[in-house]
Amino acid sequence: MKFSKYYLIAFLSFVIWGFFSLALKPLHDYPSLDILFYRVFMCAVIMAVISLFVRVKVLKENVKKFKEMPAAQRKQVALLTLAGGMLLTANWFFFIYVMNHISVKAASFAYxxxxxxxxVIAYFVLDEKLSKWQWTAVLMSVVSCMLLSFNNIADIAYSLIVAASYAFYLVSQRKNAGLDKFLVLTVQILFSALILLPFYPKYSAALPSEFSFYALISLIAIVFTILPLFMNLYALQGVTSSTMGILLYINPLMNFAIALLYFNEQINSIQIIAYSLILISIVVFNERFIFGRRRAALI
Incomplete structure (x- = not known):
């Protein structure tokens, strides 16, 4: 795998997400829906302001580009963009619920x-080819997940929902090409906000009065939502969905370390073995980049 800025940006986006629990866990006393409401609404306001007042030229150029697309392409871009907004909404809600009401490790298991x-989805839907080493890495990942699931059967259903929503998001956005990625993400966030808005009056709790709540929500919106999501969409222009998927392992590995070292959650030998397999699988999956680059340096 040839090193590129897309690969680096994908890697850094998941490193950023790895610290998400540090901002989210202090909000565990607030309902999951409230965290989701304010996170999405904050993101929507910030991104709308940027697109309408800071990136006006980009907005006009992309509106013109969208109108000039063939009808079939316009329909595909519109459907993929709106579907992405729905998938993000589902992913965020279930992730927040699992993180704050199940455990940090359960949320990590989803990823x-x-x-x-x-x-697997990218292999069948996008026809992305994998080498024998990469299939070996996938098999190692399956084994590690099986090991972790033995004592966490009750958490698997939540984990699968969280995992599936983001997996389909990554694969769908790999096919969503032609428009500025920040603008696409802005539309998705605004669509997510429109989905949630009718539910806010009935399902939200009392308006939070603590400054710390809004400070943390702002941090989550900017640092742990807008920035890494934009980096994800940008990176998908140069790396495959399967590569993005494997790099996603950086997130749960960091969550696992934080759960162990910072939140003092209990672990056992099986979990240590499973997470070690995951770390090895990342190296195996990316062996062409890691060892290929080293071989090139020696020549």
Whole structure:
């Protein structure tokens, strides 16, 4: 695999997400829906302001480009963009629920399953080819997930829903080409906000009064939502969905380390073995980039 800025950006986006629990866990006393409402609404306001007042030229150029597309392409771009907004909404809600009401490790497990789902879906839907080493890495990931699921059967259903929603998001957005990625993400966030808005009056709790709540929501919106999601969409222009899926393992590995070292959650030997397999699988999947580059340096 040839090193590129897309690969680096994909890697960094998941490193950023790895610290998400540090901002989310302090909000565990608030309902999951409230966190989702304010996260999405905050993102929608910020991105709408940027697109309408800061990136006006880009907005006009892309509106013109969209109108000039063939009808079939316009329909595909519109459907993929709106579907992405729905998938993001579902993914965020279930992730927040699992993180705050099940455990950090359960949320991490969802993103252990997600790379496998992404790789397999991309293989069948996008016809992305994998080498023998990459299939070996996928098999190692499956084994690690099986090990982790033995003592966490009750959490698997939640984990699968979280994983599937983001796996389908990554694969669908790989096919969503032709428009500025930040603008696409803006439309998706605004669509997500429109989906949630009718539910806000009935299902939201009392308006939070603590400054810390809004400070953390702002941090989550900018650093842990807009930035990594834009980096994901940008990286998908140069790397495959399956590569993005495997790099996604960086997120749960960091969550696992934070759960162990910061939140003091209990672990056992099986979990240590499983997460070690995942770390090895990342290296195996990317062996052409890691070792190929080294071989090139020696020549």
């Amino acid at each position: 252990l399953v997600c790379p496998i789902m992404t790789t």
